[in-house]
Amino acid sequence: MKNVTKYTRNYFMPPATSLKWTQKEYITEAPTWCSVDLRDGNQALIIPMNLQEKLEYFQVLVEVGFKEIEVGFPAASDTEYTFLRTLIEQDLIPDDVTIQVLTQSREHIIEKTFESLRGAKNAVVHLYNSTSLAQREQVFRRSKEEIKDIAVSGAKMLQKYAAEVEGNFKFQYSPESFTGTEIEFALDVCNSVLDVWQPTADNKVIINLPATVSMSMPHVYASQIEFMSENMKYRENVILSLHPHNDRGTGVADAELGILAGADRVEGTLFGNGERTGNVDIVTLALNMYTHGVDPKLNLDNLPAIQEVYERVTRMTIPDRQPYAGKLVFTAFSGSHQDAIAKGMKWREQEERKHWTVPYLPVDPEDIGREYEGEVIRINSQSGKGGIGYLLEQAYGFELPPKMRETLGYKVKDVSDRSQKELMTNEIHDIFMKEFVNVDTPAALLDYTFEGKDTATTTIQVKVNGETNKWHGAGNGRLDAISNALQTELGISYKDLTYKEHAQSIGSQANAVSYVSITSDNGTVYWGCGIDPDIMNSSVKALFSAVNNLLKVEQERFAATK
Numbered sequence: 001m002k003n004v005t006k007y008t009r010n011y012f013m014p015p016a017t018s019l020k021w022t023q024k025e026y027i028t029e030a031p032t033w034c035s036v037d038l039r040d041g042n043q044a045l046i047i048p049m050n051l052q053e054k055l056e057y058f059q060v061l062v063e064v065g066f067k068e069i070e071v072g073f074p075a076a077s078d079t080e081y082t083f084l085r086t087l088i089e090q091d092l093i094p095d096d097v098t099i100q101v102l103t104q105s106r107e108h109i110i111e112k113t114f115e116s117l118r119g120a121k122n123a124v125v126h127l128y129n130s131t132s133l134a135q136r137e138q139v140f141r142r143s144k145e146e147i148k149d150i151a152v153s154g155a156k157m158l159q160k161y162a163a164e165v166e167g168n169f170k171f172q173y174s175p176e177s178f179t180g181t182e183i184e185f186a187l188d189v190c191n192s193v194l195d196v197w198q199p200t201a202d203n204k205v206i207i208n209l210p211a212t213v214s215m216s217m218p219h220v221y222a223s224q225i226e227f228m229s230e231n232m233k234y235r236e237n238v239i240l241s242l243h244p245h246n247d248r249g250t251g252v253a254d255a256e257l258g259i260l261a262g263a264d265r266v267e268g269t270l271f272g273n274g275e276r277t278g279n280v281d282i283v284t285l286a287l288n289m290y291t292h293g294v295d296p297k298l299n300l301d302n303l304p305a306i307q308e309v310y311e312r313v314t315r316m317t318i319p320d321r322q323p324y325a326g327k328l329v330f331t332a333f334s335g336s337h338q339d340a341i342a343k344g345m346k347w348r349e350q351e352e353r354k355h356w357t358v359p360y361l362p363v364d365p366e367d368i369g370r371e372y373e374g375e376v377i378r379i380n381s382q383s384g385k386g387g388i389g390y391l392l393e394q395a396y397g398f399e400l401p402p403k404m405r406e407t408l409g410y411k412v413k414d415v416s417d418r419s420q421k422e423l424m425t426n427e428i429h430d431i432f433m434k435e436f437v438n439v440d441t442p443a444a445l446l447d448y449t450f451e452g453k454d455t456a457t458t459t460i461q462v463k464v465n466g467e468t469n470k471w472h473g474a475g476n477g478r479l480d481a482i483s484n485a486l487q488t489e490l491g492i493s494y495k496d497l498t499y500k501e502h503a504q505s506i507g508s509q510a511n512a513v514s515y516v517s518i519t520s521d522n523g524t525v526y527w528g529c530g531i532d533p534d535i536m537n538s539s540v541k542a543l544f545s546a547v548n549n550l551l552k553v554e555q556e557r558f559a560a561t562k
């Protein structure tokens with residue numbers, strides 16, 4: 001980077017504070033949430049929402065459980081104004097919801113703002129002016145006293161119009177660009193506004209400290225908030241609010257540390273829509289709390305439904321990696337993660353577990369309306385036996401022996417690697433069926449009979465290369481007898497025959513499923529699976545499948561040694 005000397009730190013570290021927030025471990029109580037989707041979110045859209053879209057979004061915010069909603073900047077446009085009038089005149093604001101509107105500190109704008117609020121049951125009028133060094137110098141070209149005066153005169157105008165207009169109004173002040181403001185000056189401006197408003201226990205006011213542009217690491221913002229909280233006049237009658245933006249990618253951290261540092265309230269948006277890199281994402285903040293076992297007091301049970309409305313009316317898209325909401329955030333493609341998730345899920349199934357601790361899944365996807373199937377474990381060339389086996393078991397009821405899972409795992413990965421694509425569960429099932437189940441080439445079983453009880457003897461009819469043969473064998477058990485017949489007649493040898501079976505619980509009819517492995521004399525293990533309503537048939541089919549898999553690879557070698 002060739003221009004590093006062009007930049008410096010434009011924020012102001014406060015004088016020493018108590019740093020009590022550094023001793024706090026986590027957020028123990030939900031702050032008051034205020035959605036600014038319809039204002040800060042809306043002002044950042046390429047095409048701001050129209051009336052119908054704003055009405056639909058407002059309804060979503062109410063359903064999510066916001067009790068404070070900044071509905072717009074009524075003086076900005078006809079749509080903003082009409083939207084507010086529609087909410088009021090059509091009685092669309094629930095009694096327990098307070099709407100909020102934003103205004104500059106300019107009389108005609110304040111006047112228009114109050115005009116738009118006529119008849120509102122409860123409303124917060126939010127006044128802002130920029131206080132930062134950069135804006136004082138470059139934009140307003142005014143002294144500190146003159147800037148403070150904009151705030152104080154605006155505060156007085158709010159009082160004047162509130163007294164003239166019918167409605168129940170509460171006041172909020174934001175020293176906009178707070179993070180670029182000398183902290184003592186920001187405090188002075190806020191205290192001067194508070195001196196005008198004289199908040200009381202029955203008439204609290206909101207002081208909102210925005211990271212209009214985030215400029216520092218989160219601990220600096222937290223120290224700024226703590227400084228303001230510890231030094232602000234009328235503190236017990238002030239609701240201290242945060243309004244982080246995400247320029248440095250730390251909006252959530254700013255909000256979390258700011259709450260630890262003494263804030264009571266957070267302004268933000270769903271999924272972090274908002275100016276530039278966005279406002280702080282309230283979904284992430286709330287679910288971060290939820291995963292610590294603290295009720296965020298918002299209803300995010302059906303996040304996909306909220307996302308659908310959000311994406312449609314804002315015309316924004318939620319990135320695949322967006323915390324909690326992104327399409328891929330619950331998905332593990334990689335083998336070791338899948339293995340751990342599969343084992344973790346099984347561990348939960350074994351008995352009731354009080355707390356959610358499944359590795360790699362910070363939240364149970366089902367708690368926010370997501371699904372396990374097709375979401376959590378997805379298969380590509382990075383995947384492993386654990387995940388592949390888990391999917392086959394969940395979707396089709398196959399409980400493969402661990403070593404067979406491994407063999408199948410490599411075959412599946414290989415297909416994905418060569419085709420350079422993700423494989424769906426049905427495709428994995430197809431590979432399993434084709435490679436391992438009831439394999440009948442080159443040797444197809446036509447019939448078998450047994451004689452003897454303890455020591456079995458058998459006669460089997462087998463078709464090989466179009467020719468039907470009748471072969472005899474004897475062994476310690478029935479499967480052993482057939483196995484011996486096959487080795488003798490096909491001119492092959494193997495050892496360590498293993499066998500496992502279970503009933504297949506998923507599917508239209510209950511089948512017996514058998515798995516057989518045999519180890520060739522060069523140490524290679526071959527697997528086969530048999531599926532049949534009859535358990536003996538399934539085990540013989542499994543043996544034939546394993547033997548056929550051996551023959552496919554090693555027939556020529558055995559023929560040469562004959």
Ligand SMILES: CC(=O)SCCNC(=O)CCNC(=O)[C@H](O)C(C)(C)COP(=O)(O)OP(=O)(O)OC[C@H]1O[C@@H](n2cnc3c(N)ncnc32)[C@H](O)[C@@H]1OP(=O)(O)O
Pocket residue numbers: 040043073075076077103104105106109128129130139140150176212275
């Ligand atoms: C950080 C934030 O998100 S702040 C919110 C920003 N949102 C918006 O601005 C969206 C809605 N805004 C609008 O539609 C328009 O800006 C309006 C209708 C409010 C005002 O429009 P206009 O008067 O045409 O222009 P504009 O906003 O550019 O005004 C700039 C003037 O207001 C002054 N000004 C800007 N903000 C403020 C403020 N908070 N208080 C007092 N004066 C202000 C500027 O210094 C400038 O003054 P100048 O005319 O002496 O140069």
Ligand SMILES: CC(C)C(=O)C(=O)O
Pocket residue numbers: 040102128174176177208210211212213243245
């Ligand atoms: C109006 C203010 C609070 C704002 O949106 C900001 O500073 O980011």
Ligand SMILES: [Mg+2]
Pocket residue numbers: 040210212243245275279
């Ligand atoms: Mg903002």
